[in-house]
Amino acid sequence: MRAKRKNGNKFARFRCTAKVHKFPWKTRPIVCCSGTWLNDWSKWLDFWLQKIKHLIPTYVKDSQQVLDEVRRLHIPPGAKLFTCDANAMYNNIDTEHAIEVITWWLNDLNEQNKLPHDFPLEAILEAMEIIMKNNIFEFGDCYFLQLLGTAMGTSAAVMWATIYYAYHEVHTLCPEFSARTPLGGEFLQNFQKLTEC
Numbered sequence: 001m002r003a004k005r006k007n008g009n010k011f012a013r014f015r016c017t018a019k020v021h022k023f024p025w026k027t028r029p030i031v032c033c034s035g036t037w038l039n040d041w042s043k044w045l046d047f048w049l050q051k052i053k054h055l056i057p058t059y060v061k062d063s064q065q066v067l068d069e070v071r072r073l074h075i076p077p078g079a080k081l082f083t084c085d086a087n088a089m090y091n092n093i094d095t096e097h098a099i100e101v102i103t104w105w106l107n108d109l110n111e112q113n114k115l116p117h118d119f120p121l122e123a124i125l126e127a128m129e130i131i132m133k134n135n136i137f138e139f140g141d142c143y144f145l146q147l148l149g150t151a152m153g154t155s156a157a158v159m160w161a162t163i164y165y166a167y168h169e170v171h172t173l174c175p176e177f178s179a180r181t182p183l184g185g186e187f188l189q190n191f192q193k194l195t196e197c
Contacts (some may be wrong), residue, residue, distance in 0.1 A: 007182060010036050012137035012142070013154055030144070031137045031153035040130060042155040045127045051116055051157035056166040058174070063173050091149040095132050098150070098164045102128065105167060131156060 012033040019026045031041035053059050060066055070081070109115050135151035137144055150157050157177055 002043055002120065011143065012036050012039070012135065013140040014137045029152065029164070031135065031151075033135075033137075033151075033153040033155070036045070038136075039136065039153075039155055041127055042131050042157075045124065045131060046156040048119065048124055049156060049163065051119070052109065052114075053162065055114055056163065058166055058169045086165075089165070091158060093150045093161060093164055094155045095149070098160065099129055099132065102160070102163050105163060108175075128156075128160070132160065 013032045015030050015032065017030055019028050033042065104195040106115070106121060106124065110121055115121065131154055132151045135146040136156060137146070146152060150161055
């Protein structure tokens with residue numbers, strides 16, 4: 001509990017930033033968890049989830065990996081490369097369902113002996129639930145508990161959403177579209193597909 005002693009009872013702070021690349025301008029709600037003891041715990045959770053991202057079947061390391069894979073493909077005439085972006089994906093992830101799905105995935109990996117030998121599974125599962133269900137932030141002199149969606153601003157949010165969405169990719173998108181997509185992968189909340197039209 002060094003983080004608790006170091007950061008005391010500091011709460012995350014709410015603010016908005018402008019999405020100046022959109023027209024008309026829109027705002028993006030931001031919860032800054034930096035310097036809170038719960039985010040120190042979230043950094044620990046993110047550290048361990050990062051160690052298993054290579055086990056996500058649709059995981060793409062970076063744009064260079066996509067380019068390398070595209071260059072190896074025999075691209076038929078009429079093929080089209082397209083990208084899309086999930087709209088408000090993090091906000092729309094049901095916390096209870098995500099806990100259920102990620103727990104299932106981690107337990108499945110554990111049963112297959114695919115987790116690192118020192119992977120603290122029980123602590124990960126408990127940390128995941130505490131962090132995602134207790135995102136308390138302040139705005140002015142008011143305090144709020146986030147009830148819906150991925151805990152905004154917490155360090156583990158990206159890996160949490162990536163693992164959760166990978167379940168959908170593997171069990172819904174890949175079976176439905178893999179015959180028509182010689183290349184497919186998820187990179188953060190964007191994905192790229194090469195498909196024959």
